[in-house]
Amino acid sequence: xxxxxxxxxxxASTDNLRNQVCELISSxxxxxxxxxxxxxxxxxxxxxxxxxxxxxxxxxYCRLIDIGLVTARDRSGYFVNDETFNPASALSSxxxxxxxxxxxxxxxxxxxxxxxxxxxxDHPVDWxxxxxxxxxxxxxxxxxxxxxxxxSMRVAMASSNLEVWSRxxxxxxxxxxxxxxxxxLLSYRGISANYDQILxxxxxxxxxxxxGCLTAYxxxxxxxxxxxxxxxxxxxxxxxxxxxTVPVDEKGLVVSKIPAGIxxxxxxxxxxxxxxxxxxxxxxxxxxxxxxxxxxxxxEDDYEAEMNFIRPRGRPxxxxxxxxxAVYVGSLSKSVAPGLRIGYMVAHPDIIKEIKAIRRSMMRHxxxxxxxxxxHFIASGALDTHLRKMERRYRSRWEITLSxxxxxxxxxxxxxxxxxxxxxxxxxxxxxxxxxxxxLKTRGVLIDExxxxxxxxxxxxxxxxxxxxxxxxxxxxxxxSIIAEEVTLLRS
Numbered sequence: 346x347x348x349x350x351x352x353x354x355x356x357a358s359t360d361n362l363r364n365q366v367c368e369l370i371s372s373x374x375x376x377x378x379x380x381x382x383x384x385x386x387x388x389x390x391x392x393x394x395x396x397x398x399x400x401x402x403x404x405x406y407c408r409l410i411d412i413g414l415v416t417a418r419d420r421s422g423y424f425v426n427d428e429t430f431n432p433a434s435a436l437s438s439x440x441x442x443x444x445x446x447x448x449x450x451x452x453x454x455x456x457x458x459x460x461x462x463x464x465x466x467d468h469p470v471d472w473x474x475x476x477x478x479x480x481x482x483x484x485x486x487x488x489x490x491x492x493x494x495x496x497s498m499r500v501a502m503a504s505s506n507l508e509v510w511s512r513x514x515x516x517x518x519x520x521x522x523x524x525x526x527x528x529x530l531l532s533y534r535g536i537s538a539n540y541d542q543i544l545x546x547x548x549x550x551x552x553x554x555x556x557g558c559l560t561a562y563x564x565x566x567x568x569x570x571x572x573x574x575x576x577x578x579x580x581x582x583x584x585x586x587x588x589x590t591v592p593v594d595e596k597g598l599v600v601s602k603i604p605a606g607i608x609x610x611x612x613x614x615x616x617x618x619x620x621x622x623x624x625x626x627x628x629x630x631x632x633x634x635x636x637x638x639x640x641x642x643x644x645e646d647d648y649e650a651e652m653n654f655i656r657p658r659g660r661p662x663x664x665x666x667x668x669x670x671a672v673y674v675g676s677l678s679k680s681v682a683p684g685l686r687i688g689y690m691v692a693h694p695d696i697i698k699e700i701k702a703i704r705r706s707m708m709r710h711x712x713x714x715x716x717x718x719x720x721h722f723i724a725s726g727a728l729d730t731h732l733r734k735m736e737r738r739y740r741s742r743w744e745i746t747l748s749x750x751x752x753x754x755x756x757x758x759x760x761x762x763x764x765x766x767x768x769x770x771x772x773x774x775x776x777x778x779x780x781x782x783x784x785l786k787t788r789g790v791l792i793d794e795x796x797x798x799x800x801x802x803x804x805x806x807x808x809x810x811x812x813x814x815x816x817x818x819x820x821x822x823x824x825x826s827i828i829a830e831e832v833t834l835l836r837s
Contacts, residue, residue: 352386354395362397366405369395371414374425384422385415463579464797472815476789477824481619481767481812482683488738489682493727494718501717510713517701518545519716525723526689534647535664536673541694544701547711548686549646549676551704553577556609556644556672557584558703559696565608565641570598572798572805574618577611577646590800593617595761597624600631609642614662616649619798619810620769621762629662636670642696643671649679649765669693677719680732687711687719739766742813742821749822750811753829766814767793771807776835778809784831790824 352373354365370385379385388406392399406423409415416426472478473486501510509519523543531538546552557580560567567581571590581588591602591610598612610632614624624632636643645662663673673691678684690700704710722728746768750759760769772778778794785792795808811828813821 352391352394354397362401363404363408366391366395366397366402367408370405370409374414379425384418384424387422460579460583463582464575464802465579466575466793466797468791472791475786475791477820477827478791478815479793479811479813479824480791480815481793481810482679483812483815484682485815485817486682488734490727490731493725493731494681494722497718497722497725497727498714500721501714506717510717512713513709518710519713519720521720521724522716525720529723529728530675531691534658534675535660536691537664538691539694542691542697544690544692544697544704545711545716546688546690546704547708548678549648549674549688550576550580551686551711552674552688552690553611553644553646554580554584555690555700555704556642556674557581557586559699560608560642561585562703563608566606567609567611568603568607569611570613570617571800572619572795572808573611573800574613574646574648575797578800581611593620593622595622596628597622598628598632600628600635603635605639607639607641609644610636611644611646612662613646613648615647615659616762616765618646618648619767619793619795620760621765621767622760623659623763626659626665629659629665632662633666633668633671636666637668641670644674645671646674663691669696672696677728680735681719681722681728685715685719687715739814740764742766742816742818745818745821746811746813746825749825753822753825754832767810767812770809770811772809772832773836774807776807776832778806781809781828781831781835784835785828788827788831790827790831792828 352369354362354369358365360368373379385391385406386394388399388402392402395402406415406417410417410423413426415423416428417423466481468478468480468483469475472480472483500506520540522545523540526543527538527540531543544552546555553576557567560581561584566587566589568589568591569578569581570593572593573590578588586608589604589607591604592599597614597617598610603610612624612632614629616623632643643662643666647661661671661673663671669692671692674688675691676688678686678688681687690697692700743764743766747759750757750768750770754770756773758771760771762768778792779796782792782794793810793812795805795810796802797805798808798810799805811825816824
């Protein structure tokens with residue numbers, strides 16, 4: 346009996362039987378429903394299953410061979426042609442009408458924006474294949490401390506530790522990792538926190554979404570910076586919050602512009618995302634005072650706090666807030682490797698208690714094994730060593746990139762910053778960085794167009810972000826010279 350019950354001819358079709366079989370098989374291939382190394386159903390088996398003649402199935406396979414989806418192997422049968430077929434590209438080649446005509450979600454969504462359509466910084470999956478990937482939040486994989494991480498994983502997976510990471514932790518996290526955060530990372534940032542004030546999350550993004558769930562549950566709105574980290578804005582909206590915007594100037598979020606009646610303010614004071622400006626101490630104090638006066642929370646995303654190259658790091662908002670309203674969000678993903686997805690939250694115990702309950706309802710807890718490995722990675726000193734090397738490398742790249750921008754793009758305004766791994770630029774009038782980004786991609790250059798960061802995208806058409814963390818130093822100037830060439834072509 347044919348083990349492919351998903352193969353069913355349509356109940357009503359005006360197409361001939363051969364074409365119906367072709368469509369049936371090609372659709373199943375596009376959805377990657379056939380095992381990679383197994384033969385497709387034989388002509389006899391498929392004909393019996395579908396209730397058509399063997400000649401019809403044979404003709405259909407011949408047609409699929411002609412168009413390159415299927416290949417025939419002597420005395421072995423028919424197989425998916427892996428050399429010419431890519432399931433992802435086949436699915437993306439379908440028209441919007443074909444993809445949505447049978448979707449119940451289309452009618453349910455109505456006029457509401459789909460989450461997949463929300464603005465986001467979208468880099469190609471194969472960004473490393475581009476010669477000049479000026480992308481942000483990526484790292485040089487060759488610089489990853491693989492030996493130290495392998496040893497940390499080995500220690501975490503020891504049989505004596507099996508009971509710790511293999512069980513359901515009932516919504517808690519790794520006590521070892523919490524201890525390392527208390528003693529090494531948080532104390533380094535001037536934050537004193539007890540065990541019940543720390544929650545491990547699946548990256549900073551997960552922490553942001555959980556806070557969004559809390560404010561939505563309370564029926565309060567969220568204020569975000571504008572321009573802003575778009576994934577945070579999306580997270581709050583998907584969680585069910587009404588999102589309002591607050592302008593950003595050369596000192597970061599403008600506290601006096603925060604609207605009344607909100608439940609939380611999201612801010613990136615260390616290096617504002619994406620402009621990279623640092624919020625001074627007096628404005629941080631003003632933010633705390635406003636939060637106490639109007640009773641709202643502060644979500645402090647301490648983005649790239651460890652990458653200051655000019656001035657000493659400022660005190661986190663959480664460390665100067667005396668009311669328990671500031672929630673500190675940090676990440677170990679960006680400082681080690683984005684794919685590890687390990688973040689943490691520091692807040693008043695009551696906030697942590699409720700956030701933990703919200704998290705438990707959706708994912709229980711992040712993998713304990715990864716937490717245990719990270720705890721050893723920090724305790725062994727590997728993280729400190731890695732961060733020192735990163736800071737030296739990124740400072741050098743920061744200086745090279747700034748010099749190249751000054752030389753090749755003198756008509757651009759480069760936002761002054763104290764460090765970080767990117768630069769925020771404002772181009773000359775009438776420059777469209779969306780078009781610029783598209784043109785540069787054909788020349789192997791990736792940049793972040795500015796419009797994606799604004800609530801009103803046209804505001805960012807002159808802006809772009811240049812990230813340098815993933816590039817070797819030797820190619821930075823060449824890449825920026827190509828950007829200058831394309832800017833000249835666009836303006837000519």
